[in-house]
C-alpha cells in the first residue's frame with residue numbers, strides 16, 4: 001500500500017524548508033514595517049464585509065505562504081507601535097519561533113510520557129513563578145490556556161478545599177470571575193471599589209455583613225485590574241482572609257509580571273500569602289497567547305479543582321503520587337507545550353530583560369498620563385499604577401451622557417480610521433478611552449502622535 005503522492009508531498013521536508021523560509025521572511029518584513037510605523041494598526045472592515053471576503057465555496061490548491069500573507073495583512077497589527085489598545089503584547093519573536101517548534105513536536109503533555117521535556121520545563125517555569133511571587137516551599141500549580149480558565153481552575157480548587165459557599169469579589173473584577181463563581185455554584189458578592197479602584201478591607205467587611213447567613217468561602221482580589229490596572233491592598237486582604245478563615249485568590253493575570261521588576265514588585269506585597277494566584281505570561285511577560293499560570297500556596301490544592309480520576313489516562317492512586325502527570329491539575333487534556341516559550345525566553349534574555357520591558361511600559365504610561373494632565377482638552381481618569389491609562393477628551397465643555405457619547409464616537413472613529421488603536425471602558429464616573437502600553441518599542445513621540453490623532457479626529 002503505497003503512500004499517495006499528495007500525502008507524501010504535504011509532509012515533504014524540502015517543501016517545509018522552502019515554505020518556512022518564506023514565512024519567516026514575510027514575518028521579518030512585517031516586523032520591520034511595523035517598527036517603521038508603516039501601514040495601519042487596524043485594517044477595519046465591517047463584520048458583514050469581512051465574512052464575504054473570507055468565505056470560500058471550495059478548498060484546495062492555494063499557496064500557503066500567500067494565504068498567510070493575506071491573513072497577516074488583514075489582521076490587527078498588535079506589534080505596531082501605534083497600537084495602544086488591549087493587554088496583548090507584541091510577542092517576543094523568539095517565543096513565536098518556540099511556538100512553531102511546539103506545533104511541530106505536538107507533545108500533548110497531559111501525561112509525562114507525552115511531554116518528557118515540556119513537562120519538566122513546565123515545572124521549572126512554575127517554580128520560577130512561585131519563587132518570584134515569594135510563595136513558600138511546596139507551592140506549585142499548572143499552566144493553562146488563559147486567565148479565564150485559570151480563574152475557574154482556582155475557584156474550583158477553592159470550593160473543593162472549603163466546601164460550598166459564596167465569594168466576595170471586587171466590583172472591578174474581570175468578568176471571568178463572575179462566570180467562574182456561577183460555574184462553581186457560588187454567588188459573586190460584589191464589594192465596591194474605592195475612588196482609586198482598590199478593593200479595601202472595609203468594603204469586603206461590608207460585603208461580608210450583607211451576605212447574611214449565607215456562607216462565604218473566599219475573597220477574590222486583583223493585582224492589576226483589567227479596567228484601570230489598580231493593585232488591591234493584598235497584605236491587608238490577606239490579614240482579613242486569615243482572620244475570617246477565607247480563601248484568598250489573587251487575579252494577577254495582568255499584573256503578575258511586575259514581580260520581576262525590582263522597581264514595581266512592591267505593588268504585589270502580600271501576594272505571597274494568597275491561597276491561589278493566576279498570572280498570565282501572555283500579558284506583561286510578552287508571550288504569545290495563551291500561557292497562564294495557576295499557582296497554589298499549598299501545591300496539593302492544585303489537584304482539588306479536578307479531583308476525579310480518568311483511570312485510562314492517569315496512573316491509579318492519589319494524583320499527588322503521580323505529580324508528573326499534569327493533566328490531573330487542569331481542565332485541558334491535550335495542550336500546547338506552552339512552557340517552552342517562557343523558559344527559552346528566560347534562558348536567552350534573563351530576568352533583567354523582562355524587568356526593563358515592564359519598567360518601560362509603566363514609564364511610558366506615566367509619560368502619557370503626564371501629557372494628558374498637561375492638556376486642557378483631555379482629562380485623566382486616575383493616576384496609572386502600571387501600564388493602563390484611562391482618559392477622555394473633554395469635548396467643548398459638555399458633561400454627563402453627552403460627554404460619554406462624544407468619547408464613544410471618538411473611539412469609533414479611531415477604529416474605523418485604523419492608524420492608531422485604543423479601547424474604551426465604562427467607569428463609575430463615565431465612559432473613558434483606555435490605552436494599555438504593551439510595546440516597549442513605543443517612543444515618547446508616539447504618545448504625542450496619539451493625542452494629536454485624537455484631536456484631529458475630534459475636529460473631523
Ligand SMILES: *Cc1c(COP(=O)(O)O)cnc(C)c1O
Pocket residue numbers: 087145146147148149174176222224225226251252253254280290292
Ligand atoms: C486579562 C485578564 C483576565 C483574562 O485572562 P485571559 O487570559 O484573557 O483569559 C482575567 N483577569 C484579569 C485581571 C485580566 O486582566
